[in-house]
Amino acid sequence: MKKLEIVGFKRANLGKKESKDLRAEGLIPSVLYGGGEQIHFSAPTILFRDLLYTPDAYEVTLNIEGEIRKAILQDTQFHPVNDSLLHADFLEITDKPIKVNVPVKFVGNSPGVIKGGKLVQKLRKITLRGQAENIPDFVEVSIEGLDLGKSVRVAEVNVENVEILNARSLPIATIDIPRSLRGK
Structure with missing residues (x-):
């Protein structure tokens, strides 16, 4: 698989209003699961371009406030009208098959x-x-x-x-x- 890095920041507040505010700032609310605990974070929209608009499969290196995790993009949600990215789910790569x-x-x-x-x-x-x-x-x-x-x-x-x-x-x-x- 090809490799890509996304730099993100942990989210303190979860919810609809906070997610909407993040999107207004040009950030995408995201979640990393599959490892020990879920990590909610946000990352700049521009970093998702190479990951989404390609047929290739990527192993993503998530740098969340200095904490490095390996993951794959599991799911995305897009706006029904303007087709902008609303949310991204990442599955952490562990010793389990993916x-x-x-x-x-x-x-x-x-x-x-x-x-x-x-x-x-x-x-x-x-x-x-x-x-x-x-x-x-x-x-x-x-x-x-x-x-x-x-x-x-x-x-x-x-x-x-x-x-x-x-x-x-x-x-x-x-x-x-x-x-x-x-x-x-």
Whole structure:
């Protein structure tokens, strides 16, 4: 997983009014859980940009008033109208396995695409469970043997030291047959 640091400040007051005041100051109310105790903190909105608007999975180093914790972004809440970030939940990385969505990366050339077919990506991310140090940046999926009308499924993918949680029959990519080639 890629790494990112977020610097935050502990929150003394919890509640709707205090959270609204924090957002007005350009801070995002957040919580870290999964370790010993919950830590409520706030961090500048700008620090979340690289974490949210990317398909990559990140291990986040939280620096909360000098206290360093490793975590992953578990959940986010957005405003329903203006789509601004309202709240972020972080899961602390411990010795327990974590569940992460990791992007899919295709490798190779498909004979079906060379013949005029179109590669359609059905699954953009694969859900993995394992220790944080074993989670890869992306999952490589080979499309070398895909001909027209064929699919590559989750069952055909193997990732070392982690468990794939998606249904094994789920297609990751398919080579669609164009209309001009269907009659042949």
